[in-house]
Structures are given as C-alpha cells and as structure tokens.
Amino acid sequence: MEEKLPGRPIKIIKSVENKNSGVFSEEVYKVCPNDKEALRTLKEIEKVLVADVNYELVHPLKDYSSVSFMNVHTQEEIRFFTED
Numbered sequence: 001m002e003e004k005l006p007g008r009p010i011k012i013i014k015s016v017e018n019k020n021s022g023v024f025s026e027e028v029y030k031v032c033p034n035d036k037e038a039l040r041t042l043k044e045i046e047k048v049l050v051a052d053v054n055y056e057l058v059h060p061l062k063d064y065s066s067v068s069f070m071n072v073h074t075q076e077e078i079r080f081f082t083e084d
Helices: 035-051
Strands: 010-018 024-032 055-059 066-071 076-083
Touching (some): 010 035
16 A cells, blocks of 8 residues: 555545446545555455455455455446545
8 A cells, every 4th residue: 555644534435337337436435544544444345345245356455555346247346445
C-alpha cells in the first residue's frame, strides 16, 4: 500500500462495472482514519467475498492496494481500492 501523510483519512472506494450492460458506478464505501485501518478493512472485504460462492476472486489484496471480484451470475466486476 502506498504511503500516506499521517492524520489524513483514507477512503475505500467501491467500483462496480457490469460487463454486459457497460454500466459503471463508484461510491465511497468507508472512510478510514489511517492506512492501517484501510488495510484491515480491505482484508476483511476480501475474506468475506472469498467465502461467498457468488463471487470469484479476480485479484487479491497482496497484488495491489485493492481487491477485485467478479459476480459469477451477473458478470459484474466489483473492486475496492484506496484513495486519499
């Protein structure tokens, strides 16, 4: 995860793209007080969605400062990433 200035909140953005319809949306999923909390939140999101049979892991948190999944039924790609 890239280094942030101390004391600045970190936003976790949820991005959803439907590959079939081309519809794309983004929203602030959560605002974290620091990098550690943001990383902890991304790890929890990854853990929950990996356990859900409706989602397939596209890329794990260890590869990037984001985590991405594909809904196996709707083909929606859901990505969670940080932004300051």
